[in-house]
Every structure is written in structure tokens, then in C-alpha cells.
Amino acid sequence: MLKRQGVIDTWHDRRIGPGENIHAAIDDHINRDQIILLLVSADFIASDYCYDIEMKRAMERHHAKEARVIPVILRACDWNNAPFGELMAVPKDGIPVTRWPDIDEALLQVAKAVRIAAADIASSGASSPAALHSAPAAVRSVPIAAPAVARSSNLRLAKTFTQRDRDQFQLETFEFIARYFENSLSELTARNPGFEGNFRKVDAGRFFATIYKEGKDVARATIYLGDDSFSKGINYIHGQTTGSNSMNESLRVEADEHSLHLLSMGMRSLGLERDKKLSQEGAAELYWSMLVDPLQQGSGW
Template sequence: MANVFFSYSHADEALRDQLEKQLAMLRRQGVIETWHDRRIGAGQNIDHAINEHVNTDEIILLLVSADFIASDYCYDIEMKRAMERHNAGKAVVIPVILRACDWHHAPFGKLNATPRDGKPITQWPDIDEAFLQVAKAVREAVGRLVAPTDVASQTETTAEIGTSAFRQPAAPRSSNLRLAKTFTIREKDQFQLDTFEYMSRYFENSLAELSVRNPGFEGVFRRIDANRFFATIYRDGKDIARGTVYVGSGSFARGINYVHGETTESNSMNESLRVEADDQALFLLSMGMATIGQERDKKLSQEGAAEFYWSILIEPLQRRINS
């Protein structure tokens, strides 16, 4: 059985669900087992769970769209690692073009994409036919992974070899190889700075996209210095949401902090995220001020932290508009 990993943007979750349904026959035959980040259970470390699959699964589907390419996590982490394994012959990477975007210049741009000719799935008159082509591509990829045992097996159809044995490692070994890690203050400080830079790009891109998708609304990003930025949303020229994100220092406000409104002061906050670590990874924890403690114990990745602060900015505005 081959393990199939979905690398995708959450903006394309509905399309991912449709593709997974089209792969149902392969799962029922025992040809593949699928995995994506929505399978991560409560309390599991998100980054570790994803890394485990992107580093071990035999087939990696890149669900390509503009959102996928814009996602730092999808592009810089999942896709780059997938391509390293593909180029080393340790995995098969299949680009699945979901929506029209500029993908040909990406590292996976020279791979044979699916559906046929790299035509985006959303542009097919019959979207089921497009997903069926993807399923056939996955079945064919599984066939390439199978180690034939005799001459007869070389002529089997891919449907018939669904339960055949895959190549085994050169020597048997345990999969229980995880050891506890320790992180230095320097590593934690760097993770905090990297997270702030990620948040900065996340807010800038989100504000720009908000303006494009919502006529009459304008999102404005303003970088103040290396440790602070402002985010403002206007509706018909009137400011309706303002927020400040800054990196604190010293004993007070140490961490990445959020303040309603615009301020250059560093002595107040409405929410704060601090860098913590377990025995495997660095993550961020919220003080729970903005959510009455609901997010206090939730381990946040860089993307999770950025979305958490973005929600603080936009959710009150969304409630007013919907009420």
C-alpha cells in the first residue's frame, strides 16, 4: 500500500475533499492510504505530524493554486521537501493543478502535471472527469512503485497489483527513532523574529486580497520599523478596524503582541504570544487575553499565530457586517 500526502492551501479544502472522494476506489482496493493535516488529532504537534508524512509518504500530491504558491508553509516547507525527495528518487511528486496560476516557473514546473496538459480542474466542463484523470495518475504512480516479483507480475494491470508488495528498505529497522530535542535561547529568539516576519507578510498579503475581493473595502499595511507594523481596514474611506503588532522586549510585553488601534508605545497589549518548546518543536502560546483563555494552551505554528492575530482584527468587523 502506498501512502499519499496532500500538500494544499486551506483555501482549496473543498476541492481537496472532492479529489479524496475520487480516490475512494483506490483506498477500497488497498492500493493507497491518504493523509492531510485535517487528520491531526487534538493535542498533536502540527508541524511534527506534517513533517512525518512529507518525509515518509511515497506519493505527494501538490494541489496547486495561487493560494498554494502564496502560502509560505506549502511552498517553502512542504513543496521544497517534497521535491528534494522526488529528485532523490524517494517519493513521487504529482502536481495537481486546481486553479489557474503561474506555476510553470516553480520547481515542480517541469514535472508532468495532471489533469491533462496542466489544465486547471476548475476550468473543465466536467469537473468529475478532471478529478478522474488525477485518480488515474495516482494509480499509475503506484504501479511504478511496485516491485515485480516475476515476469507475469510485470504484465499485471495497475488494478490487479493493488495489494502487491512494495520495495522494502535495504535492512529492517524500527520506526521509533524520535529523541527529545532541546532549544537554545538563540533559537527561540530567532523563531520569534522569523514568526514576526511571517506575520508581516501574512497581514500585508491578506489586506491586499481583502481589498480585491470586497468592493468598497480597502486594507492598508504599514511597516513602522523592524519590530512593528500597523494594519487598517477602511470601508468607503472610513476606518473601521485598526491593529498594531509588535515585538516586545524586557520583562514586560516580551513576545509578539497585538494592540487594538495604532500605537508606537510598547507598554500595552490586548493579546500576547510567547515562544515555547516541547521535546520536538518550537511553537507559540497565547496568553488568552483576547479569547478569555480559550486559546491559552493551544500550540500555534507560525501560520496559526498569524491567522490568530488576523482573526482578532477582522472578526469584530465581520460580526458587524453580518448582524
């Protein structure tokens, strides 16, 4: 809606065209654009270019009142002690997007923060760099249209979810976790010399994930859809098996009055996180952590 109303124009580095100088294009926008979103995760903090170059320059312009920097906390990480830790982050209370049962609600808070920043820019009469946020390409200083009628924004009503809705959500979640693992294993291979990740889809309801170090398997996992005879959830097993009568963790689909979400049995946390509502990405990250945590601690599987 912000783009449709002409409140903002957007840019990100995936819009760099073939033959363009990547660093020059990024530098140009870091030095011109008015609202800069930091998409914060452990990967963002670990990236030398994002953290030491892009973020540093963005914060310089923020302190000089030439740009507005908004940290968007995507995934749980140690961000509070970073230079941008002094800024008000979104979503509310800096709770990571992946921890929200309804991710759309979390992203709506991000959109509202951008709208407020754009309104500040417009009201500042940003015609010079000395204004709080001058008017480069990223944000047009266009007054934000007032609502046509006065009304409450509290319009969400309770929903009822059928068994078909739950089954479909479970299938979609399994496919999401499969893609998440395949992409994560590929990126792990690219970033860690000597390690190799391997993803194998066994059938429509089961896949294997393996991590090798110098050719030796150091982590293996099976993720499969259970059935009525054992557990009709999305199950995780250390190692690789085609059996369906055991698990180290299980996720089941639940619903509240507004949305579908996932709950774990809490086997990994000894029940401490049993009632924690998980989004699809939160569920995928839980299982990914079960695969890689032993390697990060140096113990293997």
C-alpha cells in the first residue's frame, strides 16, 4: 500500500542489473536513500560487508539526521549490543518476526513504522540534506492520505479452521521445511570449507539431511510426516531411517481464534517450550538447530 500510494519507492541489491558494479550501486543507495531497513539476523551480524560497511555508513547518516535507520529483527540473535541497538526496532519489543504466530501481523508493524518515518520526512519539508531526512530516491515526500472515513482498526474476528485447513497447513509446512533445509545445506556448504551438505527427498512425506566434514558424515536427520498409527505430525529423527515408529521431536498443527500455528512436543527442551507457538519458519529453524547445534558445540552427532 505504501508503494501504491506513492509514499515510497524501494530498492534492494537484488535489483542490481547484469554488468553493474555491485559495490558502487549499493554505496550509491546507502549514501542517498532516506529510510534504510536493517534486516537483522545472525547472518546479517556475521556478514563483514553488511555489518562493517553498509550498517556503519547507514548509522553515520542516521546520526547526521540525513537518513532514518530502522532495525527489523527477522530472527533471534544478539543484536541489542550492536551500534543500532540504541534504536527502536520493529516488530514490537524487538521480538523477531519468526517468533510471531502470525508473521503478517509482524510485517504489518514494519510497514507502519516505514509509514511513520515517511510522514516525518514529509512534515520536515525535506528539501535539504540538513533536514531530518532529506528526499533522495528511496522515499518521496508525499503527504500521506487520510482515511476516507473514521473507523476502528480493531476489526479482526475469530475464525474457525476445518480439518482440511489443518491438513493443508501441515503439508505446506512440511514443504517449507524441506525447502528451508535444502537451501540451508547449500549455503552451509558455500560458507564452510571442508563441509558439505546433502539433501535428499525420499518421497512426498520424507527427506534426509546430511552434513559431511572432510567426507565423514557428522550429522544426519530424517524429517517425515507421521500417520494416524503413530504421530500425525511433522517428526524429526537423528540419523536416517525409513521407519515411522520413533522420533526425537514432533510438531503438530494447532489453531487459536485467529490463525494456525505449530506446537512442538518439547522433547528437545524437556517440555520448557511445549506451549510456544511457532510459525513455519520458526518450526523449520527449530529442526535446523537440532541438526547443527552439536556441530556448533563441537560434539558432532
